[in-house]
Amino acid sequence: MASSPDQNPNNRSVAAAANALTKPKKKTAGARLWMRFNRSGRSELVEWDKSAIIRHAAIPARDLRILGPVFSHSSNILAREKAMVVNLEFIKAIVTAEEVLLLDPLRQEVLPFVEQLRQQLPVKSQPKLLGASEDHEGEMQQQASSNGRQWLPVPEPAEALQSELPFEFQVLEIALEAVCTYLDSSVADLERGAYPVLDELARNVSTKNLEHVRSLKSNLTRLLARVQKVRDEIEHLLDDNEDMAQLYLTRKWLQNQQVEAHLGATTSNNLLSTSHSVRRLGSTRSESLVTSHYGDDNDVEDLEMLLDAYFMQLDGTRNKILSVREYIDDTEDYVNIQLDNHRNELIQLQLTLTIASFAIAVETMIAGAFGMNIPCKLYDMDGVFWPFVWSTSAICVLLFLLILAYARWKKLLGS
Secondary structure, three states: OOOOHHHOHHHHHHHHHHHHHHOOOOOOOOOEEEEEEEOOOOEEEEEEOHHHHHHHHOOOHHHHHHOOHHHOOOOEEEEOOOOEEEEEOOEEEEEOOOEEEEEOOOOOOOHHHHHHHHHHOOOOOOOEOOOOOOOOHHHHHHHHHHHOOOOEOOOOOHHHHHHOOOHHHHHHHHHHHHHHHHHHHHHHHHHHHHHHHHHHHHHOOOHHHHHHHHHHHHHHHHHHHHHHHHHHHHHHHHOOHHHHHHOOHHHHHHHHHHHHHHHHHHHHHOOOOHHHHHHHHHHHHHHHHHHHHHOOOOOOHHHHHHHHHHHHHHHHHHHHHHHHHHHHHHHHHHHHHHHHHHHHHHHHHHHHHHHHHHHHHHHHHHHHHHOOOOOOHHHHOOOOHHHHHHHHHHHHHHHHHHHHHHHHHOOOOOO
8 A cells, every 4th residue: 555645754854844944034032133333334234132242242241231221321331351331321332343233223312323433434444464564465364364363454654543543432432422412402402491481480480380390300300310420431431540441442452463463473584585674674663653552551541532522521511401400499499489478478468357357356346245235324325326336446447557557566567
């Protein structure tokens, strides 16, 4: 009896292979969208999970928690051995000496920063290996690629080395500029909306205006806290030269590459003829320039000037917020003075009415006493009613004026 096609092992294996090819690839659990920028400004979108980021950027797992939603409103600039973790407002990035990894690049707030990275990141020249001569450049490139070494961009002019910031500081500068611009615009919007509301409250104290001022104070407090966090983080870096030195990723990267290049050049120099010694002086000069520019581990002047400039800008933004808060406090004091004045007027009116009520109560008591059925000789006298009423009323008015004058004498009533 022949077996059915479904029972044939070959058919089942072919069907399983077809299902595997047509089955869509599942998205990795916990993967998030990142954008990679290299030195030349080229970018690509990737979806990596935490383990892939940790392997690629060589950072501890706790640094990824800083970039998570729990610390979304915190500000941190952390230096690691091969990377710099930047968490400034909406910018969450991992910067290395060769590239920058930007988290959630499609957010509305992050798009201007992405555009600035594409426009401002310079296009680097073709890299050269340290210590290689012009004639043997191709040979040394093959040796370096076979040894697994990377190529370094070494500009020849000394001015280019002195004027150009390292790649990680270029990214940091763009990030600080984007954050400061965003905070400045937020403060400007707050100022434009604050002064009309406060002026309206000063003219008319109402529940609606008070609610607007309460909302304004809440927004101002949150904005001040955000500016203060970024400012404090920059101030913390400025106060510690060691932390600033750790942020020089390109310098550490070049130092490591120079050690590898020196070890490779020691072997290759024994094989080179003396006729190429003059040409080798040019590359040696470039190496000495790089060493002099990046070799001093204690030289943090470039980063200090960069951070100090944005620290002053954030300090100015903070002063604007404090001036708005001071204006709010002055307006509240003015409103409280107005309310106290109205309250005093109400108290004076209440005191005046109380004195008048006392005088009327005295006259009412006299009228009530004569209204009783008690024998009295005044009842038998003709024409005594109206004189008695007018005299009693005059006495009560005089009593009212005397008590009112006493209250004014004691300054219980305004003049």
